[in-house]
Amino acid sequence: MALAAGGTLAQPQLTAARAAWLTTEMALLFVAAPVAMHAAVHQARIPLFLALLPVLVVILVILLADRSFSLKREVSRGFGWPTLVSILVVFGVGALGIWAWLKETHPTWLFEFPRNRPHLWLMVMFAYPIVSVATQEIVYRTFFFHRYGPLFGERPAAAIALNGVLFGFAHLVIGQPFAVIATVFGGLLFAARYLETRSIWAVIIEHTLWGGFVFTIGLGRYFFTGVANV
Numbered sequence: 001m002a003l004a005a006g007g008t009l010a011q012p013q014l015t016a017a018r019a020a021w022l023t024t025e026m027a028l029l030f031v032a033a034p035v036a037m038h039a040a041v042h043q044a045r046i047p048l049f050l051a052l053l054p055v056l057v058v059i060l061v062i063l064l065a066d067r068s069f070s071l072k073r074e075v076s077r078g079f080g081w082p083t084l085v086s087i088l089v090v091f092g093v094g095a096l097g098i099w100a101w102l103k104e105t106h107p108t109w110l111f112e113f114p115r116n117r118p119h120l121w122l123m124v125m126f127a128y129p130i131v132s133v134a135t136q137e138i139v140y141r142t143f144f145f146h147r148y149g150p151l152f153g154e155r156p157a158a159a160i161a162l163n164g165v166l167f168g169f170a171h172l173v174i175g176q177p178f179a180v181i182a183t184v185f186g187g188l189l190f191a192a193r194y195l196e197t198r199s200i201w202a203v204i205i206e207h208t209l210w211g212g213f214v215f216t217i218g219l220g221r222y223f224f225t226g227v228a229n230v
Contacts (some may be wrong), residue, residue: 003149003159005142006198007074014150015084026148030136030166037173044105048173061141074142079199087206090189095213102218109218124215129208137203140167140187141194164188171223178222186210197205 002011014017033055040051063069102110114121144163152159169188171179189210190203197203214220 001035002154003145003151003152004198005069005074005144005146005149005194006068006077006200007072007142008146008149009070009073009185011150012068019151022134022151023145026151029055030144031169034170034172040043040173041173042175051173059139063138063146066146069146074200077197077199077201079197079202083193083197083202084201084205087193087209088170091206091209091213094210094219098213098219099217106218109221111216112218113215121215124220125212126209128215129204133204133207133211136167137190137194137200137207139201140170143199145194160188160191160195163191167191174223176222178219181218182214182222 004011012192037048037051037055040046042222064071099110113124140163145159149159164184164187167190168180168182169185171183174180186207190207193201193206194203214223
C-alpha cells in the first residue's frame with residue numbers, strides 16, 4: 001500500500017506530471033522556504049513566528065482544501081498501550097544517556113532553565129506542545145505523508161529518511177548546527193512512529209516529551225534564535 005497520512009481518504013493517481021509537481025512543491029516548501037526564513041530571521045531580524053506564518057498558512061490551505069484528506073479522521077486515530085510503552089522506553093533510555101553525557105561534559109548546564117528562570121520555563125512547558133509541537137507534527141507528518149507519500153510508493157525507509165532530513169533542515173532557521181543535527185534524529189524517530197501508527201497523537205506526545213526534556217535538561221540554548229517573537 002502506498003504511504004499516506006492517517007487522514008487520507010484516497011490516493012490520487014500519480015502521473016508523471018503530478019509527481020514532478022509534487023517534487024517541485026516539496027522542494028519549495030521544505031527546502032527553499034527554510035532558507036528564506038533563515039534570512040528573514042537572522043538578517044532582517046523578523047521574529048520567527050512571523051517568518052513562519054506565511055508558509056504555515058500555505059500548507060494548511062493546501063491540506064484543508066484537499067478533498068482526499070479528512071481532518072476528522074486524522075485526529076480521531078488513537079494508539080494502543082504497546083505504542084505508549086515503546087514511546088516511554090525509547091524516551092527513558094535516550095534521556096538517561098543525554099543526562100549522563102551532560103553530567104560528564106557540562107554539569108553546570110543541567111536544569112539551568114528551570115533553576116534560573118522557573119516562571120518562563122513553566123510558560124514554555126505549557127505553550128510548547130500547543131504552539132510548536134502540534135504545528136510541526138501537522139506539517140511534517142500529517143501534511144508530508146498525505147501530500148508526498150505517493151512519491152515513495154512502498155518504500156517507507158526512503159520516506160522516513162527524507163522526512164527526518166527535511167525536519168532537521170527546517171531548524172536551520174534557528175541558526176545552530178546542533179539543532180539541525182539533533183532534529184534530524186528526532187525527525188527520523190517521529191516519522192517512523194507516525195508511519196507505524198498513523199496517529200498524530202502518538203507523535204505529538206513523543207515530540208512533547210523530547211522537546212520538554214531538551215528545554216529542561218539544559219540544551220535549550222541550542223533552540224533559540226535570539227530574535228524575540230513579539
